[in-house]
Amino acid sequence: MKNNQAQTAKVILARKPDSETAAKIEAFAKGKGCSSVEYTIDGKIIGGIIVYIGDTVYDGSVKSRLEEMKRDISD
Amino acid sequence: MIDVKTIGKSIVEKVERSESHPDERTCGRIIYSGDGIIHVSGLSDVKYNELLEIEGGYHALALNLEEDCVGAVLFSGEDKVRYGDFVYTTGKTVQMPVGEEFLGRIVDPLGEPLDGLADIKAKELRPVEFPAPSIMDRGKVNKPLQTGILAIDSMIPIGRGQRELIIGDRQTGKTAIAVDAILNQKNEDVICIYVSIGQKASSLAKIISTLHNSDAMKYTCVVCSTADDDAPLQYLAPYSGCALAEYFMYQGKDVLIVYDDLSKHAVAYRTMSLLLKRPAGREAYPGDVFYLHSRLLERAAKLSEEKGGGSITALPIVETLAGDISAYIPTNVISITDGQIYLESELFNSGVRPAVNVGLSVSRVGGSAQRAAIRQISGQLRVNLAQYRELAIFMQFGSDLDAETQKTLSRGAKMTDTLKQRQYLNYSVREMIVLLAVSQSDLVDKVPERKMSTFVDGLLDYLHINYSELLESIDPDKKLSDELKEKIFRVAEEYIDCSLGEAFGQPRAEGEEQGSSEN
Numbered sequence: 001m002k003n004n005q006a007q008t009a010k011v012i013l014a015r016k017p018d019s020e021t022a023a024k025i026e027a028f029a030k031g032k033g034c035s036s037v038e039y040t041i042d043g044k045i046i047g048g049i050i051v052y053i054g055d056t057v058y059d060g061s062v063k064s065r066l067e068e069m070k071r072d073i074s075d
Numbered sequence: 076m077i078d079v080k081t082i083g084k085s086i087v088e089k090v091e092r093s094e095s096h097p098d099e100r101t102c103g104r105i106i107y108s109g110d111g112i113i114h115v116s117g118l119s120d121v122k123y124n125e126l127l128e129i130e131g132g133y134h135a136l137a138l139n140l141e142e143d144c145v146g147a148v149l150f151s152g153e154d155k156v157r158y159g160d161f162v163y164t165t166g167k168t169v170q171m172p173v174g175e176e177f178l179g180r181i182v183d184p185l186g187e188p189l190d191g192l193a194d195i196k197a198k199e200l201r202p203v204e205f206p207a208p209s210i211m212d213r214g215k216v217n218k219p220l221q222t223g224i225l226a227i228d229s230m231i232p233i234g235r236g237q238r239e240l241i242i243g244d245r246q247t248g249k250t251a252i253a254v255d256a257i258l259n260q261k262n263e264d265v266i267c268i269y270v271s272i273g274q275k276a277s278s279l280a281k282i283i284s285t286l287h288n289s290d291a292m293k294y295t296c297v298v299c300s301t302a303d304d305d306a307p308l309q310y311l312a313p314y315s316g317c318a319l320a321e322y323f324m325y326q327g328k329d330v331l332i333v334y335d336d337l338s339k340h341a342v343a344y345r346t347m348s349l350l351l352k353r354p355a356g357r358e359a360y361p362g363d364v365f366y367l368h369s370r371l372l373e374r375a376a377k378l379s380e381e382k383g384g385g386s387i388t389a390l391p392i393v394e395t396l397a398g399d400i401s402a403y404i405p406t407n408v409i410s411i412t413d414g415q416i417y418l419e420s421e422l423f424n425s426g427v428r429p430a431v432n433v434g435l436s437v438s439r440v441g442g443s444a445q446r447a448a449i450r451q452i453s454g455q456l457r458v459n460l461a462q463y464r465e466l467a468i469f470m471q472f473g474s475d476l477d478a479e480t481q482k483t484l485s486r487g488a489k490m491t492d493t494l495k496q497r498q499y500l501n502y503s504v505r506e507m508i509v510l511l512a513v514s515q516s517d518l519v520d521k522v523p524e525r526k527m528s529t530f531v532d533g534l535l536d537y538l539h540i541n542y543s544e545l546l547e548s549i550d551p552d553k554k555l556s557d558e559l560k561e562k563i564f565r566v567a568e569e570y571i572d573c574s575l576g577e578a579f580g581q582p583r584a585e586g587e588e589q590g591s592s593e594n
Contacts, residue, residue: 055119057102057163071132072093073086 009034010052012042101164106144111153111305112350115145115162124204126167130160136169136307139351146351148307168204171315172197173322177296184300184312201322203314207373214379219444220388223259223501226431226494229453229511231416234444235329236377236386240408242393242400243418247430249392251498253333254282258289259501260331266323268332270316271299273309273339309343317374320387327383336392337368341404358403365407372411414438428495433460446504446551452511463487489519492527504551506535512560513567521571537570
């Protein structure tokens with residue numbers, strides 16, 4: 001199902017990125033074969049970044065790290 | 076008192092040990108969930124049999140890879156996962172933690188303890204699906220696995236590394252034979268694994284307490300999925316048990332694994348397959364139901380000496396309906412295994428326990444592994460019993476019988492009685508040799524009919540008390556010499572002479588009295 005056509009990278013951030021960060025994100029997306037970047041600002045992820053490119057997710061959000069920690073402690 | 080500092084410390088430790096998942100993962104979204112089945116869109120690089128992780132810490136097994144979605148079965152959280160939840164690939168198949176720590180424990184098919192004892196800290200993981208040993212890695216089955224059941228060890232011998240099916244209707248003592256075999260492995264250096272697949276929790280509890288009471292848990296692990304577990308867990312149970320068995324086999328140890336029972340396993344797999352909308356075949360089982368069991372039972376093997384010489388002996392159990400062994404699953408498993416022990420409810424109800432039908436039961440490889448002495452004296456047993464059964468049918472017509480026929484009949488009946496054995500009463504190899512030798516000799520003609528069981532019990536006690544050195548002098552790995560045979564017969568005769576008319580048929584008190592006069 002992987003399509004090699006130009007696709008959009010969906011980026012979720014907790015805050016609006018500054019220009020330096022935005023440039024980094026765009027460079028990363030371009031490296032993965034994306035033609036455009038779509039930003040969503042969502043405070044729920046607390047911090048960090050989540051990038052969706054096609055089926056692949058790059059999850060570096062504080063929220064998911066905390067959730068994992070919670071699961072490990074309760075185990 | 077609980078110290079707040081230690082709690083804090085343990086939390087810090089856990090956080091430090093907490094492994095974060097890799098940043099880059101393939102994900103998909105649930106587009107359907109029902110009956111423990113989920114359909115996921117996305118997951119472009121998922122592989123067959125891959126473990127999937129669902130938001131919230133639930134797991135599923137990818138089984139159907141289709142053009143636009145992936146069908147998977149949930150291990151847990153059937154009522155928790157929602158439409159639209161993210162599903163991630165893990166790059167792993169299902170793995171079972173393995174190790175010595177599992178002996179004496181009761182675990183679920185994912186290796187989690189169910190006995191309420193401490194966590195199991197296993198150092199190793201093994202994939203539950205693992206290729207069977209290759210042809211070159213296999214050795215010859217040459218060591219017996221004694222079940223302690225006379226009828227089986229004499230006529231349907233099982234070797235280490237063999238797969239022997241136990242088949243029969245409900246309530247014919249299938250599990251009893253398997254449990255007896257486990258109990259008999261005490262001091263035999265055999266690790267036992269009992270896998271329960273879709274069994275009633277009550278009967279499972281009974282088995283576990285039997286194992287506990289007989290001190291058999293020391294060398295046994297119970298992998299259980301009960302009837303109320305989800306089908307995927309029941310489906311996984313035998314493979315998990317086998318992964319654990321393989322861990323020991325590749326260390327050069329001998330393992331006995333009991334799958335109780337594979338008909339319920341097939342039913343669990345059928346449930347999953349039908350829900351996944353795979354085409355149904357005969358009896359609505361999917362097309363690969365044969366492969367389901369063949370790949371499991373092929374993993375039971377005897378390794379060659381170069382590979383450590385370990386073995387997995389498998390005792391799969393299959394339940395038949397109304398004695399129909401030509402149904403789909405029974406025929407499949409019969410053709411995969413190296414023989415079967417066929418139990419009959421008619422025999423069971425007429426008091427022949429274990430209810431082994433000697434005519435239909437076979438062992439295809441165990442004969443070469445049988446102890447020399449037993450092989451020597453049980454050679455004629457099968458033929459004699461077959462002859463007896465044939466005559467016994469004629470006897471029903473009630474015609475006058477000549478002396479020779481009557482003798483054959485009475486001997487056959489006595490032989491059948493000798494093969495009756497109480498549950499949990501296992502004979503040692505030497506005891507078996509004595510019983511087989513005596514019950515096939517002329518001596519039994521002196522024993523009154525219907526008193527054979529009393530005679531057998533009495534004779535063994537008599538031997539243990541008065542002639543234990545004779546019992547010790549029997550070498551099971553050598554042919555029985557005529558001299559030794561003579562000695563055994565003399566003792567048996569002595570016992571018959573001094574107990575005739577007193578122990579047999581009399582209340583127990585008199586038997587004891589007579590026992591004291593012997594000494």
